[in-house]
Every structure is written in C-alpha cells, then in structure tokens.
Amino acid sequence: MADENKKRVFSGIQPTGGFTLGNYLGAVRNWGVLQDEYDCIYSVVDLHSITVRQDPATLRRQIRESAALLLACGVDPERSILFIQGDVHQHAELSWILGCYTQFGELSRMTQFKDKSQKHPENVNGGLFTYPVLMAADILLYQTDLVPIGADQKQHLELARNIAERFNGVYGQTFVVPDGYFPKVAARVMSLQDPTAKMSKSDENTNAKIMLLDDPDLIVKKFRRAVTDSGSEIRAAEYKPGVTNLMSIYSACTGKTFEEIEREFDGKGYGDFKTAVGETVRDMLKPIQERYAVYLSDKEQLNGILKSGAEKASYLASKTLAKARRKIGLD
Ligand code: ATP
C-alpha cells in the first residue's frame, strides 16, 4: 500500500440505498481487479449524497452498509484504503479551494446537474451545483492516475482534469491530471424497463433495476420481465436497445463476445435468453451476498477497517492540501 512506484487509483460511490448491477459492472467490479496492479483508494462519498435530502437514521445505516458491500464486492482492506469521505476533512477544504478555480458556466453544462435539478425542482441547492468540484477534490487530493467509473461520470472526470490543468498552469505542477478507466462492456448498463435510460439506483420502478442484494428468485423474475424489442432474434443492434443491453450484461458476466452469444441463442427465443441472463447474474451475485452478511455482522471489524482507512487517507490528503495552500499563498 502507498507504494511510490505503483500508479494510484481512486474512486467513490454514494451511500444512497444499495448498489445496482450498473454500479457493479460499470465501476465497483473493476475496483477489486485493479488492486493487483495499483495503489488503490476507495471511498463511500457520504458528503455527495446529501445533495439530495436524506433521512438521518437511514443515511447513517446506509454509509456502513455501503462499506460492507464494497468489501463483499472484493475491495481488500489489506491491499487498499477504504474510508468514508466525510471522515477526512481535507475533501471539503480542497473542494472550497478548487471551486474558486471553476467557472459557473462549466458547472452549468454538467448533464447530471441538469437531470437532477429537473428531478428535484424543489431542492436545486448549491451542493448539487458544485457536486463535481467536490468530486474533483476527491480525485486530486490523492494525486490519482486512474479513476474507475461508469460512462455516466465521464463529463465529471473531464472537468476534474480541466481544473487540475488550470491550477497547474497558474501555480506550476501541483496535481496529477487523472485518466478515466472504463469497462469494455457494460460501462453503461441500461434500465430493464426503459433501455434508453441508464439503470439508476434512484429509479422508483424496482423492476427497472437489479440491486446486488436482491433475492435470488427476484433477480431472475426481473430479467424475465425485462422489456425487449420487436422481432425475436438475439442480436445486438441500435434498433434493439433492450436485447443489446441484456447481451452487454451477459457478456460482462460470462466474458463471451456478442458473436458467441448470438450463436449460443441462435434459434432460441427471448424467453430462454432472458432466463439465462437472469440465472447468470443471480449466480454471480450469490457469493457477494454471502460475504456481505458476514462483513455487516462484525461491527468491530468494519469500524476498525474504516478508522484505519480514514487515518491513511487523511495522511495522504494532508500532503496535497498543504502543497496547494502553499502555492496559492495561504501558507
Ligand atoms: P443515481 O442513480 O442516484 O444517480 P448512481 O447509480 O449513478 O446513482 P453513483 O454512486 O452515483 O450511483 O455511481 C457509482 C458508480 O457507478 C459510478 O462510477 C458510476 O459511473 C457507476 N454507474 C452508475 N450507474 C451506472 C450504470 N447504469 N451503468 C454503468 N455504471 C454505472
């Protein structure tokens, strides 16, 4: 850990009610894989989640559940740092500084801001607007080389790169300019009920999303109910967004190419295909569900992991923050 020669990875996920199959295939699965080769830091970004109103008791519970689920998904505290964002005060502090190097126009163009302000017109708060600045602070604080995220976060990462380059341009080399790391398939898992929209945690239609902790039978049922397209062939095509989405999920879970999948289901109907995808996802998630129950039941172990993670993260973050403050003239 904190090996000077290894490249640094950072990513975060919001503790807003469990993770979807999209979160897993698009981002979290890679978090585990990258640990072999990189120096990895992963965070439950609680401060980001309060841009939408949360119930205090539920939020408190979900922060811990999210950490346990990350461990169950393969984040290894022996090799990586896992911590709660709000436990490391440097995130909020650097976020303020970086906000002074981010333009109103840039933040106004963020599609997630536009989408979320449309969804919650009663609470278009300042935090929702400056959300990408806090995300930039998360990433830049650790001199991150690589950020494993889903395709929907590309625009935010681009902004973080622009902020880093701008700051470096004014004050000299201060922050590493990070690159994104996206999966080859399933970087954008779509809703099972509307394959033109992203599978989203916050979707009210429970049939539209697979949650990692869904009951095994329910997982298969949801896939059987998934919206497919006209015709009956199992083929990836732009005019077949429903089937293409299921093929991407199946490909991401099995490693099979689209051609192999088309051959496997040649002459079979949507029903057979949807059942096969459902059963594959169910079987893939089973060990995660089992490990989750174990991690969540040992409170002391979980607290220990998060405490030690926050200490290590804080040490690294304080070095970058001090450097930025010196460059600006605050120190
Ligand atoms: P919400 O639905 O409330 O917007 P979310 O599902 O996008 O939340 P986040 O915590 O914002 O969840 O995202 C965590 C990670 O999961 C990010 O790297 C994001 O890119 C990725 N991700 C989210 N949804 C998908 C999806 N449908 N397909 C692939 N990756 C996704």
Ligand code: LTN
């Ligand atoms: N905005 C991200 C979550 C996030 C993040 C980060 C991801 C917050 N900070 C830093 C990567 C790196 C999202 O998925 N909605």
